[in-house]
Amino acid sequence: MLMDEREIFKDQKFVASFAKLKPEQRHQDDQKPKPQNEEKKASRLFPDSTLFKSWGKTLSEEDQKEAQALFEKYGYNVFLSDRLPLNRSLPDTREAKCMSKKYPKELPSIAVVLIYLDEALSIIKRAIHSIVDRTPGHLLKEIILVDDNSSNDDLKKDLEVYVKSIEAQNPGLQIIIVKHTESLGLAQARNSGFRAATADVVAILDAHIEVHKEWAEPLLTRIKENRTVVVSPVFDRVNYYDLEVVRYPPSAHAFDWALWCMYESFRPEWYNHKDPSLPGTSPSVMGILVVDRKFLGEIGGLDGGMKVYGGENVELGIRIWLCGGSIEIIPCSKIAHIERRHKPYLPNLSLAVKRNALRAAEIWMDEYKSNVNLAWNIPIKDHGIDIGDVSERKSLREKLKCRPFKWYLDNVYPQLETWENIVAYGGNVDANRCIDQGPVPGHTPIAYECYYYGPQHTYYTSKGELYIGGIKSHKYNDNRCLADSGEDSVPDLYNCKEAVKKGMGILWSFTQGKELKNRKTKRCLEVMEHNLVIQNCTSQTWEIQNIIRSF
Structure with missing residues (x-):
């Protein structure tokens, strides 16, 4: 039980016993001298910190300082994470019809890739623990940890010791750690995990997640039906401040012309079915995706020319649709995902997203590519931003005989305004x-x-x-x-x-x-x-x- 939960429980017991006293008895303690060593109530040291807006009111000043320092370093509540059990239970937030669905026992094997850069050790441990506990053993072939050149000491020996203990408890499960000697960014880290995988299906996840029960079966069932469908679970939000799980409804993964990600309603036909457990098509992926390993290789993996963060998921989403695949959100698969308050490794995300957006536009958007310039308010010509060599990716597009971007606007994402005027x-x-x-x-x-x-x-x-x-x-x-x-x-x-x-x-x-x-x-x-x-x-x-x- 957490510290503030204990305090609430004690307060409830006190109120109950206090109510039973006679009026003359209720103030007897007020007449007694207070003990000399009674603890003073800790003052709030960080009243403006969003970490403490609804959490940590009973922490000592020393604990507040530790919690705030860890929050600034990681962007979420590591102080609390370090004190939570690794096998904590999650609320079942699936749609009601999901509870009664049955899935084939014979399904493709799965490799789970976790990407991280200076993530908190307890967060990674809890992610691994949830995957092992909530994925059928005969389906989970390997877990691949991709370290994009972390500097934290506990992500070296301490993590390796934990990995070995998990492998010892789960014979047949392999956990691979891939380490970059320099930080290459999300797209290349995901590519490293994809290349290390040998299972039929690859699930590329962030490391600050916990999977719900029966998360894998609905995804694998859909891929078994159609290997060109790239699927994604529904993400529940884990609050960065108290790590509580907040249910998110099924939604499409979309974007604007700046290639910032966003949630959006499904197309009207999905709602006409009046069955929220059914898969819904999506224009893009948020970055967490599950895909047939060979199919992802056939369409070129992830674009290794993307830098740091942002835009690489939208590029992949567009490419999947243009080059013979499709994307679906699977409501019966749930993953709890921490939404950071800030990303410590990149305070200003806009610089990387802008650059990556221009790269994706140059390769895939044809006559609509200038809309990305409009969205970022930068000149169409001579903008001075280096998007890297795109010749290999353009050759890939020709080789795969991918559709024109106008087909995507007409058939996949007609909600996107073309700005032709x-x-x-x-x-x-x-x-x-x-x-x-x-x-x-x-x-x-x-x-x-x-x-x-x-x-x-x-x-x-x-x-x-x-x-x-x-x-x-x-x-x-x-x-x-x-x-x-x-x-x-x-x-x-x-x-x-x-x-x-x-x-x-x-x-x-x-x-x-x-x-x-x-x-x-x-x-x-x-x-x-x-x-x-x-x-x-x-x-x-x-x-x-x-x-x-x-x-």
Whole structure:
């Protein structure tokens, strides 16, 4: 039992016994002198730390310091993890119909690959323990640990000792440790695990997971039915602060044009079946995937040219669909996954994701590849970002006779907006002031010193709309349009459809280096004394950073 659970239990016993006392007895203890050595209640040393927002209220000051230091190092609660049993039980969060499903005994063998870089030892041990305990022994052929050049001492000898003890307890199970002599990033670490595997099926997982019971059988059954289907379990969230499991419903793994991952609803036909235990198709994979080992080799493994983190899973997802495979989420397979508060090995993820996104776009996205540039607000040409040599991957695409990316947009991910009407983008500048979305929530754009981050990203369409503060990647969302109500001198910023309903003018006449005039009110957007105003035109001019085509 954990420390704070003990305290709660003691408090409950005290309240129960206190309630039985007569009123005159309830305050007797108040008259007694307090013991000299009674412990003072520990003060909260880190009131702003998210680690302690709902956990650790009874920790001593010394324990708080240790817990916070470990949290800063790892991004999740290692202090608590080190005190939890390795074989802790997990709540069964599967859909009700999953409980009664039966799976064939004769299924493909599975190799489980765990990728890590300076992960906490107790977290890795618990992952291994859950895999061994909750995977049928006749199916689990090997566990492969891929160490992407960790520096933690306990991930050397201590981990090896633990691995040997697990092997001794499970004759026939092999646990392989693959060590990189330099950090190569997630894609190459996963490739190392894939190459070391010999089982029929490879499950590539993070090391900060715990598998639920019957996690493997539904995945292996689906792959046995169709070896070209790449499958993924449903991830439950493990809170980084208290390590409690939070149920997540089945969802598709999707992305935006910046190639950031996201959860998304399945296609409508999945919900029409009214059976949440059925597999659902998915545009991509989050990074945790289970696949026929030979099929993954046939389509080129993972792109070893991807760096550090991000984008490599979306690249693989697109490639699977374009090159003869498909992706499904299997609701009856559940894995509990810790969502870190931060990734200590890469404080700024955007740099790697941006670079990897441009690489994936160059190889797979054909005429739509410039949408990645738009999403990141970087020039289409001469952006100065080295995406590495892509010739080998382009040759692979030709060899596999993969479909064009337009097929993917039409048949796999029609929710993705194509942005074919965007003619210019970037910061919209008058002298040294940029149009800025202003305070959010709010509907009043402002003129602000140019810094060209998200709030100042603008997009001009062939229709004459001007989106401010970014652009939405999906058809089910609406952009925010610069608008003129015609009623005052203050410009407005509303979702485009809402602005039209309000009778506002959202279409603007604009030529590079000329005025920006509203077509409905015939008034111009201008800057007066550092303020953004709508007024009669005075020949004030604007420029937008990047031109896609003439307008």
